[in-house]
Amino acid sequence: KGQVVGTYADFEEETRLIQRAFTETLLEGDNEGKPHLFPNTIYTLRKETMTSEYEEDIRLVHELSAKYGSSYFVNMFPKYRGKMANYMGCRTCLQDTWTGDWDQDCLRTGNLAYVTLNLPRIGYQSRDESQVFEYLDAYMDLAVETLMLRREQGLKCLNDFHILPFLKQQVAEDSYYRIQNSTLSFGFVGLNEMLSSLFGEGIENADANKFGVKCIEYINDRANQLKDETGLRWSVIQTPAESTAYRFATLDKKQFGDQAIVQGEGNANYYTNSSHVPVDTGLSLIEKIKIEEQYHSITPGGHIFHAFMGESYSDPDSLMSLTNKIARKSDIGFWAYSSALSFCLKCKTLMKGLNNVCPTCGEKEDVEWYDRITGYVQQVGRAKSASGGWNPGKRQELIDRRRFEDN
Ligand SMILES: [Zn+2]
Numbered sequence: 001k002g003q004v005v006g007t008y009a010d011f012e013e014e015t016r017l018i019q020r021a022f023t024e025t026l027l028e029g030d031n032e033g034k035p036h037l038f039p040n041t042i043y044t045l046r047k048e049t050m051t052s053e054y055e056e057d058i059r060l061v062h063e064l065s066a067k068y069g070s071s072y073f074v075n076m077f078p079k080y081r082g083k084m085a086n087y088m089g090c091r092t093c094l095q096d097t098w099t100g101d102w103d104q105d106c107l108r109t110g111n112l113a114y115v116t117l118n119l120p121r122i123g124y125q126s127r128d129e130s131q132v133f134e135y136l137d138a139y140m141d142l143a144v145e146t147l148m149l150r151r152e153q154g155l156k157c158l159n160d161f162h163i164l165p166f167l168k169q170q171v172a173e174d175s176y177y178r179i180q181n182s183t184l185s186f187g188f189v190g191l192n193e194m195l196s197s198l199f200g201e202g203i204e205n206a207d208a209n210k211f212g213v214k215c216i217e218y219i220n221d222r223a224n225q226l227k228d229e230t231g232l233r234w235s236v237i238q239t240p241a242e243s244t245a246y247r248f249a250t251l252d253k254k255q256f257g258d259q260a261i262v263q264g265e266g267n268a269n270y271y272t273n274s275s276h277v278p279v280d281t282g283l284s285l286i287e288k289i290k291i292e293e294q295y296h297s298i299t300p301g302g303h304i305f306h307a308f309m310g311e312s313y314s315d316p317d318s319l320m321s322l323t324n325k326i327a328r329k330s331d332i333g334f335w336a337y338s339s340a341l342s343f344c345l346k347c348k349t350l351m352k353g354l355n356n357v358c359p360t361c362g363e364k365e366d367v368e369w370y371d372r373i374t375g376y377v378q379q380v381g382r383a384k385s386a387s388g389g390w391n392p393g394k395r396q397e398l399i400d401r402r403r404f405e406d407n
Helices: 008-028 052-068 102-106 119-125 129-159 191-199 206-230 244-259 285-295 316-329 392-400
Strands: 041-045 071-075 085-087 093-095 111-118 183-189 233-238 263-265 268-270 305-308 334-338 341-344 350-352 367-372 377-379
Touching (some): 052 334, 111 233, 119 129, 119 191, 129 206, 183 206, 191 206, 206 233, 263 392
Parallel strands (some): 041 071
Antiparallel strands (some): 341 367
């Protein structure tokens, strides 16, 4: 059995050394100069660390952001925060708002399962706004039933089938994995398209957005009610929807025909992710933040703000000043600066942006693209020799992404 040798605070200097070494290693890239895609690197910004004392560390992180776009930021400044929030790169999150004890709420537990509500489909079937809530109720009932089954199955795997001995090992009075603190969540996709079908305009319209916030608050209220009714930890998450955004749009186009409002063309359709602004928005970065920040406090199970950056943001200092503004002045809880990269597999040249031809050797086929798919930075699968790749809906979204320039 281990012995307590101090608290986290006693190891601050060691932690900073490890953090710096880790960031420096990532900055070097792999042996070919490509970005390291894993592990995800998540940096938590707090009042206590956003000071001149840590400026050098923070600048190094922004060098990494400017070069590969791979770092994520957790914002602990907003009022809705407690002491701790743990994120996974794709966006799922645990905050200390369950028991109020950050150890119980954030460590040795997890987001057990979530079910995604197809919001555009609710829009197509609803005569008016009040019917939207009737459909939400019906969809959430189904989700609750599914999630309870998932939990039951999880418990059987832990307690009856004994197939997860690592999670089951005893720590003090408890098993290592504290399933009693794990979450069951409502996810959702395509708020923008649901609003379009009801209002004629999507989330960028102020009235539509107001109704959008009301809908997600409604889902939250249900989650809170369920906490009282079941004693379990219910939550709401912006579904990452790496494949769901494509799948739902494709299914709905088949079922609802021209009534379906989808992004993309031909067979490469998709819904806008969760409560995001469409990727091809004409809004400025600040305007996009002002809409999306309204959803971060009401999606405690996870959320992300994507800043798709253009080439002028390869300057770490301008990124750093942007970070300061987002952290101190917005309710954005989690974000990343994503920039598209191309890599020539033949001559190993790394380029900013999506390039079809290598400027160094003229290669056309073996130029691979990289960008953030929904959470992680990944290979797109453009190169002939690439293994795996994005689905057609995701690829179309990548092309549609409007990138912000420093102006
Ligand atoms: Zn080349």
